[in-house]
Amino acid sequence: MLSAHALKIAQTLVRMNTVSQNSNLELIHFVRDTLAQLGVKSRLTFNADKTKANLFATLGEGKPSGIILSGHTDTVPWTGQDWSMDPLSALVQDGKLYGRGSADMKAFIGLALAHAEAFLNSQAPFAVHFAFSYDEEVGCFGVKELIADLRDAGIKPLACIVGEPTLMVPAIAHKGVYRYKCCVRGKEAHSSLTPHSVNAIEMAARVVGRVRDMAEGFEQHEPRFEGFDVPFSTASVGQFHGGIADNVVPRDAEFRYEFRDLPTANAAQMQAEVLAYAKSLEPAMKKVAPDAGFGFETICEIPSFLGSKDDAVTRLAQRLSGETGTTLVAFGTEAGLFKNAGIPTVVCGPGSIQQAHQPDEFVSLEQLGRCEAFMQGLANTQSMD
Secondary structure (H helix, E strand, O other), rough: OOHHHHHHHHHHHOOOOOOOOOOOOHHHHHHHHHHOOOOOOOOEEEEOOOOOOOEEEEEEEOOOOOOOOEEEEOOOOOOOOOOOOOOOOOOOOEEEEOOOOOHHHHHHHHHHHHOHHHHHOOOOEEEEEEEEEEEOOOOOOOHHHHHHHHHHHOOOEEEEOOOOOOOOOOOEEEOOOOEEEEEEEEEEEEEEHHHOEHHHHHHHHHHHHHHHHHHHHHHHOOOOOOOOOOOOEEEEEEEEEEOOOEEOOEEEEEEEEEEEOOOOHHHHHHHHHHHHHHHHHHHHHHOOOOEEEEEEEEEEOOOOOEOOOHHHHHHHHHHHHHHHHOOOEEEOHHHHHHOOOOOOHHHHHHHOOOOOOOOOOOEEEEHHHHHHHHHHHHHOOOOOO
């Protein structure tokens, strides 16, 4: 049964507009001030212009180690979506909490914050850490700064629970997400004089074709990782821009592409293959125009995640959630970054990813009730095992 106190805090967070393009400081300051009233200090790490911040706080200072409850504070936008209500209304209706970020993933943060006092008074042998980040939705940028700050401060958490929506079933793996932009510089000319030009679109198309060939290779030859909806790595091109007129050989073209790699694959090798192929095309381009060529920019690199059903934190999440099994998820999270930092990690939170990023996003009160029981159980836990 969900408490009114926990629901109120979740609603308060949903009503804050923390779309990734905006500041998240209203939410961060709310959490900081709420914890300060309990005598808990927060560590804030900021982006370059100090419009966004991560928050890290320890509830149970002095205990030898702690378990992180991790969540991101930013949301995707709702522009152009057909909502039947104000996306910031935090409306409760028909057993559901509606609003942008309700499932992904402000409700989890709200329920964690609602149990701060319980964590402070816990007799558990470990502390509970809150780790709330910025800019997860656009590339997991904030959490990298948070993890670096923990390393510099000598803070070594025992484990991490990332509260992304998994229907409260512990998830032990997800693919990585690696996105890149390729800018092609050619040489323009009248379309009747193509030998005097370098067609940027055509050169870009060759690399696009290579990405497609790689995708087909993954599907045909990569060893399967059963449990994923698509049990092999994927590659795709999402955007392409170029050209100014039908009778002008285009000087510039740009496209964006991504790899979603299995935890057993190597995304760096995938990108290296693209770079090597593009470089092989440049000598012929430069014979016509010395400044012609390819430029690449990293948009985001979110590593894959592979935990284990045998990890102590996975068994703890199973016990607290009442689930006997585990799952894999298709979407990316910050879990791989925590795991790569040497912190055993599991993903477990309320709601379904099927509602996330959608019009009329919601999380059911039943799921929130299960998450609250999870938090209460964590406060009462006597050991990881």
